[in-house]
Amino acid sequence: MASIESMAANFRRLDQFARADTAMHRLDARAKVMATLAFIVVVASFDRYTVAALLPFFIFPIVLAALGKLPTAYVARNVAVAIPFALAIGLFNPLFDQQVLFKLGSIPISAGWISCLSIVVRAVLTLSAALILIGVTGFPAVCEALERLGMPKVLAMQMQFLYRYLFVLIEDTRRSARALELRSCGRSPRLPTVASLIGFLLLRTWQRADRIHMAMLARAYRGDFHSRKVGNFGSGEVAFVAGWLVLFGLLRVYDASQLLGALVGRALP
Amino acid sequence: MSHHLVELKRLGHVYPDGTAALSEVSLRITHGECVAVIGANGAGKSTLLLHLNGCLVASSGEVRVGDFPLTRATLPQIRRTVGMVFQDPDDQLFMPTVLDDVAFGPLNLGLPPAEAEERSRDALALVGAWHLRDKPPYLLSGGEKKRVAIATVLAMSPDILVLDEPTSGLDPFARRQLMALLKDFRHTRIIASHDLDLVMDLCERTVVLHDGRVAADGETRELFRDDALLAQCRLEKPFSMQGCPVCGVVRRIA
Structure with a gap:
């Protein structure tokens, strides 16, 4: 951890x-x-x-x-x-x-x-x-x-999201890992337990992706990322x-x- | 003014797993009203809100916003009219910096970058978060995230604001700040919350959901006096309507 x-x-x-x-x-x-x-x-x-x-x-x-x-x-x-x-x-x-x-x-x-x-x-x-x-x-x-x-837009967007949500995912993982550790009483966790923890993290990530997509649609997103910055x-x-x-x-x-x-x-x- | 109107006609929603989350919900919310949607966990509050801007599609019944029924064709217009603030601000803040995030909506509406930035500045100033503009979202505190999330929606100048649990997870000061902010808005506001004191303070009207149905719909103070209704819907009176615990104890000792 x-x-x-x-x-x-x-x-x-x-x-x-x-x-x-x-x-x-x-x-x-x-x-x-x-x-x-x-x-x-x-x-x-x-x-x-x-x-x-x-x-x-x-x-x-x-x-x-x-x-x-x-x-x-x-x-x-x-x-x-x-x-x-x-x-x-x-x-x-x-x-x-x-x-x-x-x-x-x-x-x-x-x-x-x-x-x-x-x-x-x-x-x-x-x-x-x-x-x-x-x-x-x-x-x-x-x-x-x-x-x-x-570079294709889709790829750039994926990289942006990866970066943004890496921090959230790390936080999430840290919380789950801590909860697991606190209830393992010092023993190292068994493989099936870890596997199910990772599985739930994946499912939670999936749900979050759904919610983010909704939030984007709610703000008039139609498939294009517009940038504020003008290059110099x-x-x-x-x-x-x-x-x-x-x-x-x-x-x-x-x-x-x-x-x-x-x-x-x-x-x- | 009719575009500030929200109307649900016998709305029903069944999730793919067969859970009936809403049934026969009929409501009419008019211009400038501030309406609370309350109910126990799983009563259908969030499901109801997600219908208001087409994030979920009704299984039966109809949603009307302004003069339009909610259909695929009217969706872009309705999403411009109804601004939705989600419960978890982390879902709503997905851009690298706060300013980028607030400008996301206006840019999607096709505004030129300079104007989008101006609108973003106004929205951030209104929620008192302009100084956070260059920060990445993960460095914000809970209260800051909430305020920025509201700014992202305000920047699109919606007529109707829909907020899901706006004060959950906030410290008392941040909660007060947010309530003062919401009180000043002139938008039609629809707020789902477990914070019944917030409901007392902000909303003249309250809709109580129980098991996906409207259990009551009326004046907030009236509803909170109805002990039988509150007990049946697994709710309690707001603290401001309960006796003072300290005084009560003192009196008993004396």
């Missing part, structure tokens, strides 16, 4: 960060969404044995988080949660791909280890970028931007997107890590 509560608190914090007011927050959501999508595509486009060339890309999440005043510890903690999942995907690579690429001292490093590491680095890059995007924009604004960039995609937004696109292009073509290494190598005798 503590984990449900901390999850809710964690979520609320992200929402709070999104309501701050920095230059990064004021930027039109579409610009940030476009830059982040480009970032994810470029990071994903690298060869599977790439590690070093990916590292310079950390500049994007770092700059965004710094300008948006997101606490590093918060981002790091939430991205760290996802690392085991990325590891699970790359876990078998060292077993299947045992060709030795190079030796670190006397330890042979196989291609599998490198591709596994590459997966983890990419996961950290893309996840932190997505998390920071939401942290400096707010989930509803991201949905709206995606919709205005061409000015020169600042164009410069933001163009600047990042150029940087991503350069980093994709030139391996900045290698160049830096060569420079340092030349400087040191």
